[in-house]
Amino acid sequence: METHRSSPVEVTPYSALALYYDQVMEHVNYHQWANYVKILFRYSNRSVRRVGDLACGTGSLLRFMKGFKRQAFGFDLSLPMLKQAQKKLLKVPLTCADFLNLPLKPLSLDAALVLYDSINYLHTETEILQFFSEVHLSLRSGGIFIFDIVTPYLCSTVFKHYEEQGMLDENNRYERKSFFIEEKQIQVNQFKIWINGRIYEEEHRQKIWDIDHWQELIKNSPFKLVKIFSNFTLKPAHEKSERAHFVLIKKSRK
Ligand SMILES: C[S@@+](CC[C@H](N)C(=O)[O-])C[C@H]1O[C@@H](n2cnc3c(N)ncnc32)[C@H](O)[C@@H]1O
Numbered sequence: 001m002e003t004h005r006s007s008p009v010e011v012t013p014y015s016a017l018a019l020y021y022d023q024v025m026e027h028v029n030y031h032q033w034a035n036y037v038k039i040l041f042r043y044s045n046r047s048v049r050r051v052g053d054l055a056c057g058t059g060s061l062l063r064f065m066k067g068f069k070r071q072a073f074g075f076d077l078s079l080p081m082l083k084q085a086q087k088k089l090l091k092v093p094l095t096c097a098d099f100l101n102l103p104l105k106p107l108s109l110d111a112a113l114v115l116y117d118s119i120n121y122l123h124t125e126t127e128i129l130q131f132f133s134e135v136h137l138s139l140r141s142g143g144i145f146i147f148d149i150v151t152p153y154l155c156s157t158v159f160k161h162y163e164e165q166g167m168l169d170e171n172n173r174y175e176r177k178s179f180f181i182e183e184k185q186i187q188v189n190q191f192k193i194w195i196n197g198r199i200y201e202e203e204h205r206q207k208i209w210d211i212d213h214w215q216e217l218i219k220n221s222p223f224k225l226v227k228i229f230s231n232f233t234l235k236p237a238h239e240k241s242e243r244a245h246f247v248l249i250k251k252s253r254k
Contacts, residue, residue, distance in 0.1 A: 006199055009201070016191075023166075030061045040245065044144035048144065050073070051065045052104065059088055075094070078096075102134050104137075111139075113147070114145075119149060121204075132217075132221035143250045155208050162179070171197075175191070176190070177192075
């Protein structure tokens with residue numbers, strides 16, 4: 001079969017995966033995740049009317065954000081991901097943008113979201129602080145910034161050596177291989193995707209800082225840290241949390 005003879009083509013993260021991202025993430029309950037985020041909105045110092053998901057991917061969570069008196073806006077670096085989002089978010093404005101350089105007017109959001117460890121795609125402290133400044137600029141006074149990270153604990157246990165594969169449809173399939181480079185604190189996720197007789201390879205590299213390190217970074221940012229929660233609960237994050245959810249507030253002007 002031609003599928004096995006053609007040589008793989010290396011592509012940028014989320015360009016080939018985008019088409020099948022929702023299938024690969026079938027196990028994720030975005031409705032529940034959105035409900036969790038709405039509970040976190042209670043920590044905001046203002047009512048949340050304008051929500052920006054700054055790495056919305058295929059829009060699976062964002063579609064639960066719009067609602068009575070609430071407007072949603074989606075952003076993502078990957079155009080193929082946004083094209084998938086467009087199919088389910090007919091009335092939500094979507095913009096292809098790097099979250100390090102947001103095309104947002106200052107003071108235009110009440111809430112900014114960066115979910116499902118999208119922030120782990122930033123590899124340096126300088127980038128993270130630049131990102132915090134961008135988000136800070138786009139938020140109104142008292143606005144809330146929610147992001148989550150994967151922890152060194154999760155990477156050094158579940159994803160230290162991890163493999164999965166699956167059929168995408170009758171002809172197409174994917175393989176995922178993950179490993180954690182402990183000494184560099186880098187999580188690598190390699191995807192191999194067979195689409196219509198062609199093979200695409202994507203390598204995703206995420207920087208994994210521990211929770212204390214994130215706290216230090218936040219101290220150097222213009223945000224006030226409100227809480228760090230563990231694994232979709234309202235309990236404090238700890239050393240063995242797999243995911244930590246950060247809730248930050250833009251300090252009100254005195
Ligand atoms: C794990 S996916 C999460 C997508 C979505 N939030 C979800 O929950 O399904 C990570 C997303 O981050 C986006 N991303 C990575 N770096 C980015 C950047 N610098 N600016 C904007 N989006 C970025 C990717 O394109 C991808 O859609």
